[in-house]
Amino acid sequence: MSLLKVQSLNLSFGGVNAIDALSLTIEPGPIHSIIGPNGAGKTTLFNLITGVYVPSDGQILFEDKEIAGKKPWTLAAMGLARTFQNLQIFFNMTAIDNIMVGMHLNSDTRFLPSLLRLKSIIRGDNENREKSAELLKFVGLGDYIGADTDSMPYGALKRLEIARSLATQPKILLLDEPAAGLNPAETGELDGLIQKIAASGVTVVLVEHDMKLVMGVSDHIIVLESGKLLCEGSADEIRHNPDVIAAYLGESGRNL
Amino acid sequence: MFAEFLQFLFSGITVGAIYALVGLGFAIIYNASHVINFAQGEFVMLGGMNTVFFISVGMPMPVAMLLAVVVTIFIGLALEKFAIEPARDASIVTLIIITIGASIFLRGAAQVIWGRNFHSLKPISGNDPVMIGGAAVLPQSLWVLGCTIVIVIALMFFFNRTLVGKAIVASAHNPLAARLVGINPRFIMLLSFGLSAMLGGIAGILIAPISLAYPGVGIMLGLKGFCAAILGGLGNPMGAIIAGLIVGISEAVTAGYISSAYKDAVAFIIILGVLFFKPSGLFGVRGTERV
Amino acid sequence: MNFKTPRTGGMLTLAALITIMPLFLPNSFYYDIVILIGINAIVCVGLNLLIGYTGQISLGHAGFFGIGAYFSGILGIEYAWPAFAAMLAGAVFVGVISFLVARPIMKLKGHYLAMGTLGMGIIISIILTQEGDLTGGPDGMPVNPFTVFGFSVYGEKTWYWIVGAVLLITVWLSLNLVDSPVGRALRSVHGSEVAAETLGVDVPHYKVLIFVASAVIASLAGSIYAHYAGFITPEEAGFIHSIELVTMVVLGGMASTFGAVVGAAILTILPQLLTVFHDYEMLAFGAILIGTMIFMRRGLVPTLASLFQRKLS
Ligand SMILES: Nc1ncnc2c1ncn2[C@@H]1O[C@H](COP(=O)(O)OP(=O)(O)O)[C@@H](O)[C@H]1O
Ligand SMILES: [Mg+2]
Numbered sequence: 001m002s003l004l005k006v007q008s009l010n011l012s013f014g015g016v017n018a019i020d021a022l023s024l025t026i027e028p029g030p031i032h033s034i035i036g037p038n039g040a041g042k043t044t045l046f047n048l049i050t051g052v053y054v055p056s057d058g059q060i061l062f063e064d065k066e067i068a069g070k071k072p073w074t075l076a077a078m079g080l081a082r083t084f085q086n087l088q089i090f091f092n093m094t095a096i097d098n099i100m101v102g103m104h105l106n107s108d109t110r111f112l113p114s115l116l117r118l119k120s121i122i123r124g125d126n127e128n129r130e131k132s133a134e135l136l137k138f139v140g141l142g143d144y145i146g147a148d149t150d151s152m153p154y155g156a157l158k159r160l161e162i163a164r165s166l167a168t169q170p171k172i173l174l175l176d177e178p179a180a181g182l183n184p185a186e187t188g189e190l191d192g193l194i195q196k197i198a199a200s201g202v203t204v205v206l207v208e209h210d211m212k213l214v215m216g217v218s219d220h221i222i223v224l225e226s227g228k229l230l231c232e233g234s235a236d237e238i239r240h241n242p243d244v245i246a247a248y249l250g251e252s253g254r255n256l
Numbered sequence: 257m258f259a260e261f262l263q264f265l266f267s268g269i270t271v272g273a274i275y276a277l278v279g280l281g282f283a284i285i286y287n288a289s290h291v292i293n294f295a296q297g298e299f300v301m302l303g304g305m306n307t308v309f310f311i312s313v314g315m316p317m318p319v320a321m322l323l324a325v326v327v328t329i330f331i332g333l334a335l336e337k338f339a340i341e342p343a344r345d346a347s348i349v350t351l352i353i354i355t356i357g358a359s360i361f362l363r364g365a366a367q368v369i370w371g372r373n374f375h376s377l378k379p380i381s382g383n384d385p386v387m388i389g390g391a392a393v394l395p396q397s398l399w400v401l402g403c404t405i406v407i408v409i410a411l412m413f414f415f416n417r418t419l420v421g422k423a424i425v426a427s428a429h430n431p432l433a434a435r436l437v438g439i440n441p442r443f444i445m446l447l448s449f450g451l452s453a454m455l456g457g458i459a460g461i462l463i464a465p466i467s468l469a470y471p472g473v474g475i476m477l478g479l480k481g482f483c484a485a486i487l488g489g490l491g492n493p494m495g496a497i498i499a500g501l502i503v504g505i506s507e508a509v510t511a512g513y514i515s516s517a518y519k520d521a522v523a524f525i526i527i528l529g530v531l532f533f534k535p536s537g538l539f540g541v542r543g544t545e546r547v
Numbered sequence: 548m549n550f551k552t553p554r555t556g557g558m559l560t561l562a563a564l565i566t567i568m569p570l571f572l573p574n575s576f577y578y579d580i581v582i583l584i585g586i587n588a589i590v591c592v593g594l595n596l597l598i599g600y601t602g603q604i605s606l607g608h609a610g611f612f613g614i615g616a617y618f619s620g621i622l623g624i625e626y627a628w629p630a631f632a633a634m635l636a637g638a639v640f641v642g643v644i645s646f647l648v649a650r651p652i653m654k655l656k657g658h659y660l661a662m663g664t665l666g667m668g669i670i671i672s673i674i675l676t677q678e679g680d681l682t683g684g685p686d687g688m689p690v691n692p693f694t695v696f697g698f699s700v701y702g703e704k705t706w707y708w709i710v711g712a713v714l715l716i717t718v719w720l721s722l723n724l725v726d727s728p729v730g731r732a733l734r735s736v737h738g739s740e741v742a743a744e745t746l747g748v749d750v751p752h753y754k755v756l757i758f759v760a761s762a763v764i765a766s767l768a769g770s771i772y773a774h775y776a777g778f779i780t781p782e783e784a785g786f787i788h789s790i791e792l793v794t795m796v797v798l799g800g801m802a803s804t805f806g807a808v809v810g811a812a813i814l815t816i817l818p819q820l821l822t823v824f825h826d827y828e829m830l831a832f833g834a835i836l837i838g839t840m841i842f843m844r845r846g847l848v849p850t851l852a853s854l855f856q857r858k859l860s
């Protein structure tokens with residue numbers, strides 16, 4: 001059984017086909033990467049998979065169940081999680097509260113008990129607070145547990161978003177350009193973090209422009225161009241694929 | 257029958273034109289700054305009150321009108337300079353409260369200077385109705401209509417043909433690009449407040465003979481102008497004009513045929529009805545939000 | 548219990564204030580102001596959950612306040628309902644109405660939401676003004692005294708303790724809610740809707756929930772006001788009152804329960820103080836509003852709190 005399967009998927013914005021008859025399959029387990037020039041449709045694909053956009057046409061199967069058009073919170077409950085290319089931190093909350101929102105689905109969200117702050121609510125909150133602190137340490141943010149998010153550096157916020165999505169206990173984690181804006185040292189640490197996440201049993205799908213990172217961690221690479229599948233394969237196969245080299249010439253072809 | 261309908265239509269178009277001018281003011285400021293200026297109705301009040309004032313100190317009517325518009329423009333500029341500009345990057349709600357504060361301030365100032373009384377203003381060409389298709393139309397209505405048409409054409413010329421006008425449109429469209437080619441966003445904002453104040457002031461002068469002039473006259477006019485701006489799709493000037501006319505005509509027809517008691521509710525019922533089915537207004541473009 | 552947390556510390560301070568306040572209230576005029584502060588504060592604590600925490604503006608909540616007030620007035624006078632029953636009926640009615648409009652209204656964003664809620668409030672106030680047979684029209688109507696088990700509640704002192712207790716309970720419930728998974732979900736909607744929904748937060752559900760909850764609180768406060776004042780007019784439901792409520796929330800400090808209370812206090816007292824300026828009252832009020840919002844953008848309580856913290860560290 002494949003984990004995620006996209007079949008003849010389409011989405012257009014005012015006549016522009018951002019995703020164009022796209023089909024691809026993500027097997028459970030390894031680290032997958034999706035690469036392609038700017039505007040290729042990578043973010044749009046993530047938005048479709050996580051229910052933020054609704055496709056005009058086509059199918060998305062998650063564990064063989066049709067999920068196209070389902071609401072994002074339903075999909076989160078099914079085990080899909082993601083981060084965002086443009087940070088979507090809750091800047092009105094502390095770092096640990098951000099993570100605790102990620103535990104929403106595993107929290108007691110009954111209205112009346114919350115209003116009365118029953119013991120069960122307090123107990124649940126205490127447990128989740130501990131787990132959240134663990135997660136922050138897991139991504140290397142142990143120093144920021146009570147920190148106000150608006151005083152945290154950019155690199156830390158990127159990690160915070162990853163930790164927050166892990167808090168939903170996903171089966172698959174979609175990372176949209178996690179290295180963008182990071183310095184080389186931070187990118188190196190990110191490399192390790194991604195491998196750690198994959199080793200914990202979460203299937204990782206990485207969208208990234210940093211070719212060193214992509215080539216280093218990926219077991220399977222998918223190349224998109226203009227909303228279509230250009231080719232896919234292992235890092236080696238992609239590196240030597242003439243179509244890929246052509247598509248990337250002038251952009252990051254030199255780094256391949 | 258038909259004459260009666262025509263009568264309602266004319267009175268609807270008259271107030272509708274005023275709503276359109278106020279709505280246009282909202283749209284222009286919104287485009288330049290993404291601010292909703294809840295003091296827009298007070299510009300209307302100022303136009304009327306100032307004209308009454310300048311006439312009362314003995315100035316001839318045309319001079320009084322001109323001065324009233326100039327004063328209103330200066331107040332618009334001052335509003336931008338001293339209340340909006342210092343809070344440029346504040347949240348939507350904060351800016352809403354600031355402009356509401358400004359509207360209270362202006363109403364308060366009007367009360368201090370001119371008192372709470374209602375003032376009447378002589379119509380521009382008398383009170384003898386003109387008969388059109390069996391309907392009696394006040395000459396002031398024709399003035400409202402004529403002036404609105406002239407203003408809309410002049411604005412179209414300004415926005416499409418003049419350098420400054422094009423700069424305003426350009427920076428509404430793409431603020432960053434506009435800045436890169438040397439358009440100063442602060443200047444554009446100042447200009448848009450001046451322009452909106454001018455529209456409000458003129459609307460106030462035109463409507464004063466029909467609605468009277470008093471410190472609170474701008475509240476409902478402002479809210480209905482806001483309705484027009486939203487109904488037309490925020491930031492869409494043509495939409496605001498059409499929506500203003502729709503609101504005015506619906507009001508007059510409701511008052512005539514159904515119930516004058518609920519006349520003031522019409523604008524808001526329309527806006528809720530439309531927003532429930534089309535959350536971005538009648539003529540607003542509905543895009544997918546980018547994330 | 549940790550008395551230093553804003554939670555317990557704040558609750559205790561508020562309780563202490565309410566308890567000792569009567570020592571400093573020389574006559575019924577002062578009681579009246581303090582009771583009005585309390586009623587406004589109850590509405591604002593609810594409204595703050597919607598505006599401050601969830602980030603959804605409403606320029607129409609006075610409409611719900613008005614419905615609550617008029618339910619108590621009309622059911623009591625015309626149909627001789629017991630006060631509690633009328634109050635409850637008003638709250639249920641507001642709950643249903645706000646639930647019905649919440650779905651479509653909460654789909655709106657930013658200025659469109661402002662327009663939608665504003666329109667809703669104005670329509671309510673126009674209905675209350677125009678249905679004169681029931682409501683007494685623009686001149687308003689009298690309201691029966693509040694009666695429980697045959698005892699009527701009379702006098703400022705009694706009302707003072709009732710309003711004080713209800714305010715304390717409201718503040719306590721609000722603090723509880725904010726510091727719970729539901730509260731974090733509400734704040735996440737304010738922070739980033741798209742992030743919230745991909746983390747499993749059913750965003751429309753929470754928007755509707757808090758819209759209805761804040762509307763019901765406003766309705767209950769409206770009923771209390773009606774019985775206390777003994778006379779109500781459609782102005783209670785009007786646009787200006789809606790604006791006053793929002794201004795209290797924003798001025799006191801968004802996303803701060805105690806801020807809402809402080810905002811209500813200041814904006815209830817301010818017009819009384821400004822009456823010494825006679826004709827300049829409105830002018831001064833507008834200027835103060837503009838000034839505060841420019842220089843204390845986040846509102847009084849959060850701004851002062853962070854100033855204080857900086858001093859400490
Ligand atoms: N919400 C949107 N509205 C209109 N066009 C969009 C929207 N989102 C993406 N697009 C367009 O879809 C195409 C793919 O964009 P995107 O998925 O962001 O590319 P990538 O992430 O690969 O750089 C681009 O042409 C972009 O302009
Ligand atoms: Mg992208």
